[in-house]
Amino acid sequence: MKKEIKLALAQISSKRENKKENLHKIEKLAVKAKEQDADLVIFPELSLTGYVLHDQIYELAEIIPGPSTKKIEELAEKTGMHIIFGMPERSEKTRATIYNTAVFVGPNGFIGKYRKMYLPTHSVFEEKRYFRLGYRPAVFHTPVGNIGIFICYDIFFPEVFRLTRLKGAELMVCISASPAVRRSYFEILTAARALENTAFLAYVNLAGVEDGLQFWGGSRLVGPTGDLLAKAKYDEEDVVLSVVDYSDLRHVETFIPTLRDLRPELFDELKKYSETL
Amino acid sequence: MKLVPSVLEFNLTEVEKRIRRFIKEYVEKAGADGIVLGISGGIDSGTVAALSSLSIGGDKVIGLILPEEETYNSQDIYDAKLIAKKFGFKTQICDITPVLESFYKTISIFDEEDRLCKGNIKARTRMIYLYYYANKLNMIVCGSSDKSETMMGYFTKWGDAAADIAPLMDLYKTQVRKLAEYLGFPAELAAKPSTPALWPDQTAETELGIKYDVLDLILFGLERFMTPKEISQQLKIQKSLVEKIKIRWLSTEHKRRLPLTLKIEYRTVGADFRLPRHNY
Numbered sequence: 279m280k281k282e283i284k285l286a287l288a289q290i291s292s293k294r295e296n297k298k299e300n301l302h303k304i305e306k307l308a309v310k311a312k313e314q315d316a317d318l319v320i321f322p323e324l325s326l327t328g329y330v331l332h333d334q335i336y337e338l339a340e341i342i343p344g345p346s347t348k349k350i351e352e353l354a355e356k357t358g359m360h361i362i363f364g365m366p367e368r369s370e371k372t373r374a375t376i377y378n379t380a381v382f383v384g385p386n387g388f389i390g391k392y393r394k395m396y397l398p399t400h401s402v403f404e405e406k407r408y409f410r411l412g413y414r415p416a417v418f419h420t421p422v423g424n425i426g427i428f429i430c431y432d433i434f435f436p437e438v439f440r441l442t443r444l445k446g447a448e449l450m451v452c453i454s455a456s457p458a459v460r461r462s463y464f465e466i467l468t469a470a471r472a473l474e475n476t477a478f479l480a481y482v483n484l485a486g487v488e489d490g491l492q493f494w495g496g497s498r499l500v501g502p503t504g505d506l507l508a509k510a511k512y513d514e515e516d517v518v519l520s521v522v523d524y525s526d527l528r529h530v531e532t533f534i535p536t537l538r539d540l541r542p543e544l545f546d547e548l549k550k551y552s553e554t555l
Numbered sequence: 556m557k558l559v560p561s562v563l564e565f566n567l568t569e570v571e572k573r574i575r576r577f578i579k580e581y582v583e584k585a586g587a588d589g590i591v592l593g594i595s596g597g598i599d600s601g602t603v604a605a606l607s608s609l610s611i612g613g614d615k616v617i618g619l620i621l622p623e624e625e626t627y628n629s630q631d632i633y634d635a636k637l638i639a640k641k642f643g644f645k646t647q648i649c650d651i652t653p654v655l656e657s658f659y660k661t662i663s664i665f666d667e668e669d670r671l672c673k674g675n676i677k678a679r680t681r682m683i684y685l686y687y688y689a690n691k692l693n694m695i696v697c698g699s700s701d702k703s704e705t706m707m708g709y710f711t712k713w714g715d716a717a718a719d720i721a722p723l724m725d726l727y728k729t730q731v732r733k734l735a736e737y738l739g740f741p742a743e744l745a746a747k748p749s750t751p752a753l754w755p756d757q758t759a760e761t762e763l764g765i766k767y768d769v770l771d772l773i774l775f776g777l778e779r780f781m782t783p784k785e786i787s788q789q790l791k792i793q794k795s796l797v798e799k800i801k802i803r804w805l806s807t808e809h810k811r812r813l814p815l816t817l818k819i820e821y822r823t824v825g826a827d828f829r830l831p832r833h834n835y
Contacts, residue, residue, distance in 0.1 A: 294831060332829035333822070404829075458573060487580045489832050492573055513576065 282523045283422045286311035286319040287497040289510045289517065291486025294328030295338060297346060301326070304363060305353050307517055312357040314519050318422045321363035322453050322484040322497075323394075323429050324378065329455035330488040331366070335408050339368035339376045343388050351383045360384045360422045364429065364453045367393065369410070378409045380427045380453055382418055392416035392427040396435055402457070402491060403431075417445040423524060426477075430454040433467045433481075436474065437548070443475040443537070448524055450475070454483040458494040458513070465496070473504035476530045476537060478522050485515045502530040556779060558772050558789040563730055567737040571606070574722045578610035578697070581720050585695055589615030591688040592697040593681050593715070594638065594646065596620075596631030597749055599699040601638040602735045603723055607697055609738075613643030617688060621681045624652040626752040634744060641739065651680050674753025678714030686717075695719040703728040703767060704749075706774050707800075708807020709759065715751060716810070727771040765796070773800050 288307045293299045304321055311319045323329065326346055327338045340346055346365060354361050360383070367379035378394040393412025397405035415438050416427045426447030432438055433452055442450065450471060456464050464481065472479035479500040484493035497510040499520045508520030531537060556562070582590060590607045594600045600618075607616045620635050622628075632648070639646045658676050659665050666672065689696045698718025700710060705724055710716040723731055728749065735745040749759040749767075760766055765773075769790065776786040776797075783797035790797075809815070813825040822828040 328831075330831050332831050334831060487577060490577070492576065513572075 279419075279421055279423060279524075280317065281525055282521060283317040284315055284519055284521050285422075285480055285499065286314070286316040287480060287482045287499065287508065287510055287518045287520070288319050288321045289482060289485050289495050289497040289515060290321060290325055291493070291515050292322075292325050292328040292484065294330065294488055295334055296328075297326055297338065300328075301346065301349055304350065304361075308353055308357055308359060308361060311517065311519065312359055316359060316519055318360040318362070320451055320453065320480055320482045321361070322482050322493075323364040323380070323455040324366060325363050325453075325484065326365035328488055329484060329493070330491060331408075335366050335376060336374055339366035341370050342367045342379060342381055342391050347381050347383065347388060350381065351387050354383045355385055355387070358385045360389075360420065362427065362451055362453065364455075366409075367391070375410050376408055377412060378405060378429060379412075380416075380429055380451075382420075382425070382427065384420060384422075389420060390416060390418050392429070394429040394432065395438060396431045398431040405431075415442045415445070417442050417447045419446065423449045423522065426450045428452040430456060433464065433471055436471065439471045439475055443477055448477055448527055449522055450477050450479040452479065452481045454481060455493060456483050457491040461494045461496060461512075468498060468500050469504040469506075472500040472502055473534070474536055476502045476527060476534055478502060478524075478527075480522075485511075485513060502527055503534065556776075556781070558776050558781075558786060560768065560772070562775055563727060563771055565726075565730060565733075567734060570726070570734065571609075571737065574606050575610040578607055578720065578722055582611050582615075582695060585719070587693055587695045589617065589692065589694045590697045591617045591619060591685055591692065591694045592699065593685055594618035594620055594635045595750075595752060596628070596634035596638075596747075598735050598740070598745055598747055599701050599723060599728075599731055599749070601634070601740065601744065602731055602738065603697055603699040604638060604644060605642040605735075605738050605740075606722060608642040608644045613645070615694075616644035617692070617694070618644055618646040619681075619684055619688060620646055620648045621651050621684055622648065623650065623655055623677060626677075626755055626757075628752075631752075634747070638740070638744075649684055651677070651684065654680055670754045674751070674757075675711045675714060677753055678711035678751065682714050682717045689719075697722065698724075700724050701728050701731045702726055703771055703774060704759065705811065706777075706804050707763060707770075708803065708810045709763060710751070710810065711753075712810045727774060728767040729771045765800070770800065773797055774804070777801055777804060 308319050362382050367377040369375035380392045382389040395412045399406035418425050424446045426442035468481045482497045485495040496512050499508040501507045508518045510516035510518045604618050685696045696718045698721035700716050700721050701723045732745045787794040787797045
């Protein structure tokens with residue numbers, strides 16, 4: 279595993295329901311990131327299709343691995359990079375069971391996927407109407423790092439980040455489609471999740487407007503002390519590159535020893551009380 | 556939550572930026588050549604016209620001034636032109652009086668004394684003018700409804716609320732006034748009493764029976780699931796007044812929706828037929 283990697287936060291605005299155009303954009307930006315020596319390029323939640331899809335999602339969802347992931351695999355192979363992006367995933371076993379999924383591919387092909395565990399169904403969000411919940415947190419041990427993947431609303435749930443950290447993740451990647459009215463929450467939570475877990479956190483949000491939802495961009499790399507290491511523009515498309523130096527984790531973990539100081543006995547109680555809410 | 560005027564404060568710079576982006580992206584994605592809007596000389600239509608101009612350029616915005624004899628007010632026309640000059644968009648005046656008179660003459664059950672029914676003809680006639688211009692010039696119609704009047708159902712169904720986009724619909728009236736001042740509207744214009752101009756001397760506050768600064772706080776409380784009892788206690792007003800506002804809000808939902816149909820088939824328009832807006 280590399281001790282230091284360069285990652286690209288590829289904050290794009292997706293063309294809704296147009297996978298061809300979005301794949302083209304992903305390819306173009308990945309090639310550009312490679313020219314700047316990126317090891318890992320990250321695209322937002324549902325960046326393959328756009329976020330506001332409603333009933334059209336049934337036409338757009340694909341199995342994974344499938345035709346679109348195949349194209350991204352070829353791109354990863356061609357560029358020698360690792361790529362994370364979001365898309366609607368159709369279950370292989372049924373015809374209308376869909377997951378909100380993050381896909382992880384590398385130069386040697388498909389690495390894995392993460393199905394969003396927390397589906398917002400409140401305010402303007404109706405994800406439970408269309409998606410099935412994911413059941414497994416995801417950690418991938420790869421040449422570019424031990425990487426945990428999350429999607430958007432997951433960030434409100436510290437337990438899934440903590441679990442992923444305990445499974446070895448040192449770089450938390452959270453892809454997102456967050457509208458502007460919630461910007462301040464994410465700006466706080468990205469710093470909090472990184473700091474409380476003493477891990478790097480790369481947050482990559484959509485930009486652009488879909489049906490009145492204005493995605494605020496603002497993608498960022500947060501260091502293990504909550505410091506902002508890189509930040510993309512608000513609202514507009516932008517690509518920002520930054521370096522993750524995993525060797526920083528050692529001195530941060532000694533300075534903020536939250537992992538050493540964990541109290542496992544509380545987790546049983548947490549389970550008990552959350553079941554009887 | 557404390558219902559004090561400061562709860563209605565918002566980040567003016569950010570909201571202006573977001574509305575401008577919303578308008579610009581919609582016009583681009585719709586493939587439209589510009590925006591047509593009715594401009595009355597009032598604060599809502601002036602604000603939305605200003606924001607439209609700032610978003611896509613005044614040369615792509617047409618403000619239609621649509622006076623009629625009964626409610627004719629030269630000050631309103633002066634104010635509309637003043638706003639147009641300040642923000643650099645074009646205006647055109649269409650006197651709708653002859654059209655209205657034709658309606659009055661040809662409707663066999665027309666009742667001169669029923670000013671609401673008569674006034675609604677005016678609002679719907681203005682809508683026809685706006686959509687003619689939009690159709691003919693490949694433009695979109697930009698509405699000026701604010702959140703206070705929309706929640707109150709204080710508009711003519713298929714009349715003044717008919718539009719392709721309504722950029723101010725999530726801002727209460729008092730917030731629109733603040734935004735107008737921020738955009739550089741003279742204070743007296745920003746504070747000008749609101750009127751739908753359906754009949755002479757009509758003002759929104761008189762008709763609604765409440766001042767907007769109180770109404771907006773009541774609506775803000777209702778929006779946040781507060782009960783009439785909590786709202787009335789906090790604002791030190793009669794609970795019956797809050798209940799009246801709440802009933803008016805809930806009973807006018809039909810004005811804010813597509814026509815209701817019954818569920819017969821697999822997916823139903825307006826119910827479970829959920830599709831993205833393709834142009835946007």
